[in-house]
Amino acid sequence: MRISTELFSPFRRACWRIGLACLVGLFLSTTAFAANSAAVFIYHRFGESEFAGTNITIEQFEAQIQELKSGNYHVLPLLEIVQALREGKALPERAVAITIDDAFLSIYTQAWPRLKAAGFPMTLFVAADAVDRGGKSYMTWDQIRQLAQEGVAIGGHTDTHLHMPLADDATNAAEIARSNARLLKELGKAPDLFAYPYGEASLATQALVRKAGFLAAFGQHSGVVHAGEDPFYLPRFAFSETYGDMARFRIAANALPLPVKDVTPPDMTLRKSDNPPKFGFTVSQDVPGLERLRCYASNQAMAQLERIGDARIEVRLTEPFPRGRARINCTLHTADDRWRWYGRQFYVLE
Numbered sequence: 001m002r003i004s005t006e007l008f009s010p011f012r013r014a015c016w017r018i019g020l021a022c023l024v025g026l027f028l029s030t031t032a033f034a035a036n037s038a039a040v041f042i043y044h045r046f047g048e049s050e051f052a053g054t055n056i057t058i059e060q061f062e063a064q065i066q067e068l069k070s071g072n073y074h075v076l077p078l079l080e081i082v083q084a085l086r087e088g089k090a091l092p093e094r095a096v097a098i099t100i101d102d103a104f105l106s107i108y109t110q111a112w113p114r115l116k117a118a119g120f121p122m123t124l125f126v127a128a129d130a131v132d133r134g135g136k137s138y139m140t141w142d143q144i145r146q147l148a149q150e151g152v153a154i155g156g157h158t159d160t161h162l163h164m165p166l167a168d169d170a171t172n173a174a175e176i177a178r179s180n181a182r183l184l185k186e187l188g189k190a191p192d193l194f195a196y197p198y199g200e201a202s203l204a205t206q207a208l209v210r211k212a213g214f215l216a217a218f219g220q221h222s223g224v225v226h227a228g229e230d231p232f233y234l235p236r237f238a239f240s241e242t243y244g245d246m247a248r249f250r251i252a253a254n255a256l257p258l259p260v261k262d263v264t265p266p267d268m269t270l271r272k273s274d275n276p277p278k279f280g281f282t283v284s285q286d287v288p289g290l291e292r293l294r295c296y297a298s299n300q301a302m303a304q305l306e307r308i309g310d311a312r313i314e315v316r317l318t319e320p321f322p323r324g325r326a327r328i329n330c331t332l333h334t335a336d337d338r339w340r341w342y343g344r345q346f347y348v349l350e
Contacts, residue, residue: 036088037226037257038081038095040218042195042236044102046110048137052241058110060244065118067246068096073253078123079153079192082216085227096253097225098122099218099236101157101195103131103139112147123153125195125218127161128182141186148187155193156180156214164196164205165269165347172205176212193217199236200325200347202269206232221345222329224257228284233268235343251339258332258342259284262312272350276317279328281342283311287332295330297321303328321348 044054046061056064068075074092078099084091098115100107103126115122124147130138139147148154158164159178167175176194184190192215196205199220209217209232216231223235237252260281270277276297283290295303295315299322306314315328326348331341 036085036091037224038076038091038097039253039255040078040081040097040099040225040234040236041252042218042220042238043098043100043111044240045104046106048104048106049241055241056239056244057241060239060241061111062114063246064239064244064249065114065120067249067253068120069118075120077121077153078155079215081225082193082231085225086215086231088227094254099125099155099195101125102127102161103144105137105139105143108139108143108147112150112152116150121151121153123155123193125155125157125193126179126183127157127159127197128179128186129160132182145187153193154183154187154189154191155195156183156191157195158197161197163198163200163347165200165202165349169204169208173208173212176208180212196220198325199345200268201233201345202347203267204269206230219345221327222252222343223341224255226257226259228259228261229257254338256334256338256340258287258330258340260342263344268344268346270321270346270348272320275320275348275350277321277346278314279317279344280312280314283313287340289332293330293332295328297328298326321346323348323350 043056045051046056047058048055049057073094073096075096075098078097081091081095081097098120100111100122107124126144131141131144144154156176156179158175160175162175164172180190194209194214194217196217196219201219216234218234218236220238221235222237225234261284262282264280265274265277293305293313295305297303297317300317300319304316306316308314326346327343329341329343331339333339
């Protein structure tokens with residue numbers, strides 16, 4: 001059985017605006033996973049438009065904070081969400097967590113004062129070497145200590161913010177160890193959570209992060225954190241000037257997971273012989289309307305899908321990815337205007 005690949009142009013345009021694949025679905029339950037899932041957001045810079053690719057404007061950020069204050073959402077500490085999923089505890093409807101990668105000074109001067117005033121917790125993932133080098137665009141350890149004292153959770157992000165798929169296990173293990181040691185020395189506590197630099201992960205890096213004692217690790221692929229997902233490759237919705245409008249923000253904040261298992265290929269690092277990947281997954285729960293699923297790959301048209309049995313989806317790509325980061329996003333629009341989706345980021349070595 002092949003899933004129809006006809007295009008629904010209004011939905012497709014909306015999906016490209018949020019950087020995700022478009023899918024139209026009806027008759028879907030929107031509550032099945034609401035008690036064990038959360039949307040996690042990632043930011044980098046604030047009010048630094050010279051770095052538009054990683055920056056959010058102050059106006060955009062303030063509008064997003066006002067939306068979160070509307071009463072429809074529950075902004076929780078990231079560690080609280082991770083622990084609830086590990087222990088099988090329920091989360092409130094529309095749970096949200098705010099994370100920021102790196103340690104840019106605008107986090108201290110612009111982001112945290114606004115989040116603190118709103119009463120919203122945040123998690124900061126720090127690459128220690130940039131702070132040690134004392135660049136003018138980065139926070140100091142004194143400023144990071146102040147944030148920690150005021151309740152900001154500090155996570156690991158390697159020492160030098162390297163491309164982990166390009167490094168060997170010894171290098172990556174040393175990066176994690178140096179980062180943990182610096183955070184322990186400066187803040188008095190080793191981190192519980194980890195974020196892969198650039199969101200780039202592999203089975204080997206996942207194993208190293210798990211061995212280092214972290215409770216969970218996060219990438220930069222779009223999707224919803226939920227109880228059935230690998231805790232060492234959790235998704236986050238990234239926001240920037242280009243992808244920071246209120247429509248996209250509301251879609252992400254109201255998102256639901258597309259629960260999957262048996263994902264192929266299991267490794268996110270691709271070599272020439274694996275490219276394009278033979279990507280597929282099995283939907284692990286009853287999701288009505290699955291025939292309306294749509295998937296898109298980076299810089300390619302909507303992918304052709306093949307459905308095997310009731311729940312197995314094979315994504316047929318016709319073109320290889322270029323070297324570097326590449327993504328596949330699969331999404332499903334629900335009857336009451338929420339979205340389920342599953343995303344995956346690859347790193348192409350050759």
